[in-house]
Amino acid sequence: MEIKKTDFLLTLSIIGLLLLGTVGSAVAVRSDSNHNIDITDSAGCKPLAEPEAKIKNVIVLVPDGCSQSLETLARWYSGKPLELDNMVTGTVSTYSTDSVITDSSSAATAFATGYKTTNGFISVGPSNSTVLSTLETPPEKLQYRPLATVLEASKLKGKATGLVVTVRASHATPAAFAAHVYERDNENEIMKQMVYENIDVVFGGGSSYLVPVSEGGVRTDGENLTKVLLDRGYQYVDDRDKVMNLTSGKVWGIFASGHMASDINRPYLAPNQPSLEQMTGKAVNLLSQNKKGFFLMVEGSQVDGGGHANDPIYSVTEFLAFDKAVKVAVDFAKKDGHTIVLVFPDHNTGGMTIGSYSDSNYMSTTVEDVIGPLKGMKLNSIGVASKIGKNLSSENIKTQIKTWWGIDATDDDVTEILKLYNNGKGFPLDYALSEVISRNHTVIGWTTHGHDGSDVPLWAYGPDRLTGHVDNTEIAGYIAKEMGLDLNRANSRLFVEADDVFSKDNGDGKLDKNEYILDMTNSSNPVLRIGDAKLPVDENILVRNGITHELEGIVVYAPVTGKVYIPAEVISLSK
Numbered sequence: 001m002e003i004k005k006t007d008f009l010l011t012l013s014i015i016g017l018l019l020l021g022t023v024g025s026a027v028a029v030r031s032d033s034n035h036n037i038d039i040t041d042s043a044g045c046k047p048l049a050e051p052e053a054k055i056k057n058v059i060v061l062v063p064d065g066c067s068q069s070l071e072t073l074a075r076w077y078s079g080k081p082l083e084l085d086n087m088v089t090g091t092v093s094t095y096s097t098d099s100v101i102t103d104s105s106s107a108a109t110a111f112a113t114g115y116k117t118t119n120g121f122i123s124v125g126p127s128n129s130t131v132l133s134t135l136e137t138p139p140e141k142l143q144y145r146p147l148a149t150v151l152e153a154s155k156l157k158g159k160a161t162g163l164v165v166t167v168r169a170s171h172a173t174p175a176a177f178a179a180h181v182y183e184r185d186n187e188n189e190i191m192k193q194m195v196y197e198n199i200d201v202v203f204g205g206g207s208s209y210l211v212p213v214s215e216g217g218v219r220t221d222g223e224n225l226t227k228v229l230l231d232r233g234y235q236y237v238d239d240r241d242k243v244m245n246l247t248s249g250k251v252w253g254i255f256a257s258g259h260m261a262s263d264i265n266r267p268y269l270a271p272n273q274p275s276l277e278q279m280t281g282k283a284v285n286l287l288s289q290n291k292k293g294f295f296l297m298v299e300g301s302q303v304d305g306g307g308h309a310n311d312p313i314y315s316v317t318e319f320l321a322f323d324k325a326v327k328v329a330v331d332f333a334k335k336d337g338h339t340i341v342l343v344f345p346d347h348n349t350g351g352m353t354i355g356s357y358s359d360s361n362y363m364s365t366t367v368e369d370v371i372g373p374l375k376g377m378k379l380n381s382i383g384v385a386s387k388i389g390k391n392l393s394s395e396n397i398k399t400q401i402k403t404w405w406g407i408d409a410t411d412d413d414v415t416e417i418l419k420l421y422n423n424g425k426g427f428p429l430d431y432a433l434s435e436v437i438s439r440n441h442t443v444i445g446w447t448t449h450g451h452d453g454s455d456v457p458l459w460a461y462g463p464d465r466l467t468g469h470v471d472n473t474e475i476a477g478y479i480a481k482e483m484g485l486d487l488n489r490a491n492s493r494l495f496v497e498a499d500d501v502f503s504k505d506n507g508d509g510k511l512d513k514n515e516y517i518l519d520m521t522n523s524s525n526p527v528l529r530i531g532d533a534k535l536p537v538d539e540n541i542l543v544r545n546g547i548t549h550e551l552e553g554i555v556v557y558a559p560v561t562g563k564v565y566i567p568a569e570v571i572s573l574s575k
């Protein structure tokens with residue numbers, strides 16, 4: 001058993017080096033400095049100490065889906081420097097293993113775990129069937145394997161952890177810090193894993209993913225995770241006043257059934273929801289009560305929505321709301337002195353430009369040309385589409401655009417909008433509205449409704465700032481090094497392949513203590529059984545002889561390979 005375990009640790013380390021080696025030597029070097037594969041030295045004299053860390057806290061802030069051009073536009077729009085303007089330190093490359101253009105899940109996997117993966121995967125190893133020609137084929141053992149994140153490694157070190165977003169908490173970016181599935185759309189499973197991850201603070205939307213269909217939610221496994229959270233000692237809050245009144249303890253604050261309202265729409269459509277700035281301040285306040293420090297990820301989630309819709313006012317207002325959250329983090333870091341604030345988009349979205357095909361006279365573009373049309377906008381395109389509602393008459397469309405955007409839409413604009421919308425068979429109405437109005441009434445250009453594969457800016461505050469051009473995988477290694485975390489050790493502590501330490505049930509009718517079986521009797525709630533111990537998949541629970549043990553990590557099942565991964569402590573607990 002012992003030899004097998006050592007083999008496993010070595011294999012994992014080699015896998016790590018192989019994959020990191022494919023993305024540039026700087027990555028391998030950086031990762032190698034943090035590359036302990038065993039906790040005792042070879043002579044067995046004394047345990048090696050954890051790497052000494054001078055940094056106690058790391059706050060990562062991600063403005064999802066933008067580029068430097070949005071920082072420029074936001075500065076013109078607000079008329080003053082941004083908090084981020086003082087913080088530019090470098091650039092980040094973002095490609096995934098199967099595309100030059102990443103999606104949010106593989107991007108977040110890279111900076112949360114240090115491994116590149118396949119688009120759509122949430123902190124599990126890449127499929128080796130679709131790999132860019134410039135990369136080596138990832139090793140078999142890495143495929144679909146759960147990968148430890150900096151948030152999970154922070155927990156192992158006794159630090160507090162938090163996730164703050166304005167989309168569903170189970171959306172790709174937050175999910176990649178605290179869940180392990182190969183389909184980002186499987187948000188029911190993601191939410192369950194997140195609930196059992198023992199995160200101290202979770203703020204965002206998505207309450208419908210906590211509640212079963214029978215009680216008005218979307219969960220098909222019959223589980224009420226809100227009840228689970230309360231049973232596990234969490235406070236559960238659902239509006240701004242309740243969250244702002246919290247003074248201590250663990251909390252889930254879920255403020256919408258789906259995504260939260262966009263920043264610009266909140267006063268009109270959801271005045272009881274907190275802002276990103278308020279949620280960030282409260283999260284820092286709660287997490288910083290842990291003497292051992294904390295890891296917090298804050299996502300300006302809907303910056304990406306502005307890019308996808310090609311909606312300049314949506315993009316700008318989300319980015320400025322995000323910049324306020326950055327200021328909260330930096331103000332804390334200034335006082336604290338042992339905190340790093342690291343900011344970077346996961347990718348660009350929309351390919352926004354200042355200047356466009358409809359702005360042929362760029363030699364004399366005025367400030368008013370750039371921001372004038374945006375200044376009259378009181379809602380984003382989602383808000384205007386909701387005001388238009390089902391009444392798609394030319395008169396109503398023109399009236400709502402005039403009322404909420406201050407723009408006199410022409411008959412040609414309305415014809416274009418309705419053509420793009422195509423009676424609900426084309427673009428969503430908000431995309432159609434913003435694409436046409438942005439093209440015909442502003443000097444802001446767009447090149448795609450999707451993502452863009454170019455590098456993104458890196459901003460940082462604090463001691464030992466990350467600088468220069470880095471790959472997104474290097475960010476995880478940097479955070480780990482600064483906080484004294486060991487991601488390789490976290491991998492071998494949290495995700496042991498059950499096959500490496502136990503045998504599959506031999507079918508003799510009884511399950512010996514070194515045998516395991518995945519019990520699919522209830523297919524929406526599979527249970528791993530090892531001897532007489534039961535471990536529900538996606539939970540951090542081991543039940544044996546009527547006694548429930550809480551584990552330091554969750555049980556993960558990879559359906560494509562049929563493999564099950566368990567925390568290493570299960571090996572001793574099941575003996």
Ligand SMILES: [Zn+2]
Pocket residue numbers: 064065103104105304346347
């Ligand atoms: Zn994204």
